[in-house]
Amino acid sequence: MSRENEGFEGGGAEEPEQLALIRESVRRAKVPRAKPRTWRGAALAKELPVARVLVDKGVLHLDRYFDYAVPEELDAEAQPGVRVRVRFGAGSRNVREGRREGGGLIDGFIVERCAETDYNGPLAALAQVVSPEPVLDSGLLELARAVADRYAGSLADVLQLAVPPRHARAEAKAAPEPPAPPAAPEPGSWGRYGHGVEFLRSLASGGAPRAVWTALPGPEWAEEIARAVQATLASGRGALVVVPTGRPAARVDAALNRLLGPGQHALLTADAGQERRYQEWLAVRRGTVRAVVGTRAAMFAPVRNLGLVVVWDDGDSNHSDDRAPFPHVREVLELRATRDKCGFLLGSWSCTVEAAQLVESGWAAPLVADREQVRGAAPLVRTVGDLDLARDEAARAARLPTLAWQVAREGLKHGPVLVQVPRRGYVPRLACERCREPARCRHCAGPLEAQGSGAALRCGWCGVEEASWHCESCGGFRLRAQVVGARRTAEELGRAFPAVPVRTSGREQVLDTVPGAPALVVSTPGAEPVAEGGYAAALLLDGWAMLGRPDLRAGEDALRRWVGAASLVRPQGAGGTVVVVAEPTLRPVQALVRWDPVGHAVRELAERAELGFPPVSRMASVSGPPEALAEFLGGAELPGDAVVLGPVPVRGGAPGPTGSAAARRGAGVPPGPEPWERVLIRVPPGSGAALAASLKTAQAARMARGAKGAREAGGEPVRVRVDPLDIG
DNA sequence: AGCACGCCGACT
DNA sequence: GTCGGCGTGCTC
Numbered sequence: 001m002s003r004e005n006e007g008f009e010g011g012g013a014e015e016p017e018q019l020a021l022i023r024e025s026v027r028r029a030k031v032p033r034a035k036p037r038t039w040r041g042a043a044l045a046k047e048l049p050v051a052r053v054l055v056d057k058g059v060l061h062l063d064r065y066f067d068y069a070v071p072e073e074l075d076a077e078a079q080p081g082v083r084v085r086v087r088f089g090a091g092s093r094n095v096r097e098g099r100r101e102g103g104g105l106i107d108g109f110i111v112e113r114c115a116e117t118d119y120n121g122p123l124a125a126l127a128q129v130v131s132p133e134p135v136l137d138s139g140l141l142e143l144a145r146a147v148a149d150r151y152a153g154s155l156a157d158v159l160q161l162a163v164p165p166r167h168a169r170a171e172a173k174a175a176p177e178p179p180a181p182p183a184a185p186e187p188g189s190w191g192r193y194g195h196g197v198e199f200l201r202s203l204a205s206g207g208a209p210r211a212v213w214t215a216l217p218g219p220e221w222a223e224e225i226a227r228a229v230q231a232t233l234a235s236g237r238g239a240l241v242v243v244p245t246g247r248p249a250a251r252v253d254a255a256l257n258r259l260l261g262p263g264q265h266a267l268l269t270a271d272a273g274q275e276r277r278y279q280e281w282l283a284v285r286r287g288t289v290r291a292v293v294g295t296r297a298a299m300f301a302p303v304r305n306l307g308l309v310v311v312w313d314d315g316d317s318n319h320s321d322d323r324a325p326f327p328h329v330r331e332v333l334e335l336r337a338t339r340d341k342c343g344f345l346l347g348s349w350s351c352t353v354e355a356a357q358l359v360e361s362g363w364a365a366p367l368v369a370d371r372e373q374v375r376g377a378a379p380l381v382r383t384v385g386d387l388d389l390a391r392d393e394a395a396r397a398a399r400l401p402t403l404a405w406q407v408a409r410e411g412l413k414h415g416p417v418l419v420q421v422p423r424r425g426y427v428p429r430l431a432c433e434r435c436r437e438p439a440r441c442r443h444c445a446g447p448l449e450a451q452g453s454g455a456a457l458r459c460g461w462c463g464v465e466e467a468s469w470h471c472e473s474c475g476g477f478r479l480r481a482q483v484v485g486a487r488r489t490a491e492e493l494g495r496a497f498p499a500v501p502v503r504t505s506g507r508e509q510v511l512d513t514v515p516g517a518p519a520l521v522v523s524t525p526g527a528e529p530v531a532e533g534g535y536a537a538a539l540l541l542d543g544w545a546m547l548g549r550p551d552l553r554a555g556e557d558a559l560r561r562w563v564g565a566a567s568l569v570r571p572q573g574a575g576g577t578v579v580v581v582a583e584p585t586l587r588p589v590q591a592l593v594r595w596d597p598v599g600h601a602v603r604e605l606a607e608r609a610e611l612g613f614p615p616v617s618r619m620a621s622v623s624g625p626p627e628a629l630a631e632f633l634g635g636a637e638l639p640g641d642a643v644v645l646g647p648v649p650v651r652g653g654a655p656g657p658t659g660s661a662a663a664r665r666g667a668g669v670p671p672g673p674e675p676w677e678r679v680l681i682r683v684p685p686g687s688g689a690a691l692a693a694s695l696k697t698a699q700a701a702r703m704a705r706g707a708k709g710a711r712e713a714g715g716e717p718v719r720v721r722v723d724p725l726d727i728g
Numbered sequence: 729a730g731c732a733c734g735c736c737g738a739c740t
Numbered sequence: 741g742t743c744g745g746c747g748t749g750c751t752c
Contacts, residue, residue: 055751066752117752
């Protein structure tokens with residue numbers, strides 16, 4: 001039997017009659033025309049003959065449901081939450097009128113079964129129930145809708161992130177019995193934090209504490225998260241942990257295995273195959289596994305009776321999904337914690353402005369160690385500023401400041417030494433070497449960029465080449481050196497320390513761990529291997545490059561990456577030393593020296609509030625071809641307190657600090673050569689929902705009449721992004 | 729997006 | 741009178 005012809009579609013010449021039947025049975029008794037008849041002995045479901053269906057077809061039908069008739073033979077399987085296939089499109093009308101076949105079969109989810117329909121016309125029938133597995137329960141549906149609203153996106157888009165593609169073989173596998181809940185854990189190293197033990201106890205007794213946790217440096221964080229999970233399981237509830245990448249996921253996974261044994265939790269990461277992925281996801285949904293650790297797609301995992309959500313290192317950009325509507329793990333888990341009234345734990349060695357705001361607003365409590373503990377766990381941090389560099393003859397020649405050289409040599413006597421080098425292509429604004437005035441284009445004052453070592457300078461805005469730059473402010477002729485990549489740094493260090501092995505960890509090859517023996521480990525930020533017993537020292541080179549990015553988050557980001565590397569170094573008491581090559585007067589550098597990421601975030605937050613920047617205000621970016629953008633803004637009914645900034649031209653071509661094509665797409669950088677513009681729209685606290693709603697409405701309206709407008713322009717529709725990542 | 733409907737000009 | 745151009749609007 002062909003799938004296409006199952007159900008009502010197989011009627012051939014009888015179609016008009018059977019559809020008349022549907023009309024008669026289901027329609028509100030307005031149009032009394034067709035007589036009830038049977039079709040191959042099959043009729044409609046006797047109870048609740050209407051299935052409300054979410055059609056899985058992106059932006060066009062923003063969050064509208066479509067009603068379909070439920071044939072009797074699908075009655076049992078056509079339950080809320082199951083995947084179905086339905087005819088959708090203008091062509092199906094012809095089917096109804098008995099003319100000919102038409103309209104494609106597309107996927108959808110049954111959202112609800114009803115007795116009646118609001119639709120004033122004859123209903124088409126469900127074509128097929130793809131699987132009786134109810135993958136979209138009401139909790140997940142409501143979460144997806146909340147996320148769609150928050151991000152001005154469509155429900156269908158969010159569901160594509162939230163429900164993994166079906167895999168029939170995985171579905172067929174029998175589910176094992178869920179394991180019994182573990183006993184409440186010992187607090188372990190949670191005792192190091194002010195209210196740590198209390199926090200665990202609350203979870204274990206069924207409470208829903210919410211905390212922003214500033215983790216002490218060192219490797220204990222993974223086990224501390226595992227203990228929080230254990231406490232939650234002990235209360236009979238489930239737990240969800242989301243980390244930025246597969247490496248920390250493996251750490252938490254290992255800690256959970258140590259603490260709970262296998263079978264208690266699922267690991268949901270992107271690098272598992274489709275079958276395995278769906279299988280693990282199903283085990284979670286079916287309740288045979290009660291705890292989940294995973295990367296960002298796991299933020300929607302349908303954990304039963306959720307008692308705790310955890311996000312680790314929320315400042316990592318991997319927590320921001322790169323598909324529309326670009327939800328962020330921290331925000332989604334906040335929604336889940338609020339909606340499910342469950343515990344919330346945001347942990348990091350560092351602290352984002354958003355995390356500080358959660359504490360400031362009273363939504364979450366701080367979970368921190370006292371200064372004594374911090375001093376006992378953190379390494380000694382020393383700085384090399386411009387003045388030191390200027391005096392440092394040796395640094396010119398060897399690139400390595402004398403202090404860094406000394407610390408490395410001393411550290412290598414006791415163990416491995418980490419060298420953090422900014423990623424190449426992480427191109428900041430160039431500045432005068434002498435006075436630090438940013439290098440600007442003579443024609444349009446845009447930022448000058450170096451295309452490659454030795455190549456000419458070019459303006460990032462207008463593209464004009466600059467052959468003979470000199471500083472307008474002090475007349476200097478030298479620009480700050482470009483970042484030297486990890487590989488070349490490794491070569492140089494290898495020559496400087498010929499007796500010591502040099503290893504590199506970076507984008508193409510990430511090392512997970514290194515032994516405790518003396519070695520130089522050159523790494524880009526985020527790729528630092530964990531050293532057995534901790535690094536004896538770390539050198540954080542080219543700090544200016546991390547701080548110089550034209551981005552609101554540059555300072556916070558630099559601090560996060562430094563703290564991330566320095567947290568792998570032994571405590572000061574064990575000789576651990578960090579050298580950061582950056583101006584000691586700058587706020588992020590001072591925060592690193594004092595090991596006070598929270599203080600840094602709190603100060604940043606105050607500044608953002610003053611300037612009306614996120615997260616105190618909410619922002620959205622809208623980008624597109626100038627005419628389309630103008631048309632969009634003309635049609636949008638923005639909240640009265642919205643402020644529109646721009647438009648300004650956006651540039652493509654040069655890879656931004658985030659690098660990936662997907663990230664650029666998310667930021668609204670044009671795909672082709674035609675120039676695009678971008679506006680930022682800002683609303684005060686409390687108007688975020690109204691802003692998102694108005695953007696969604698405007699986008700929907702544009703899509704409705706936009707087909708021809710967009711065709712003429714030859715381009716795509718405008719791109720809307722709530723909470724854009726990079727706002728220069 | 730697709731696709732059909734419908735209201736206008738050139739044709740047997 | 742009919743065929744067919746593509747502008748407009750709907751999809752249960």
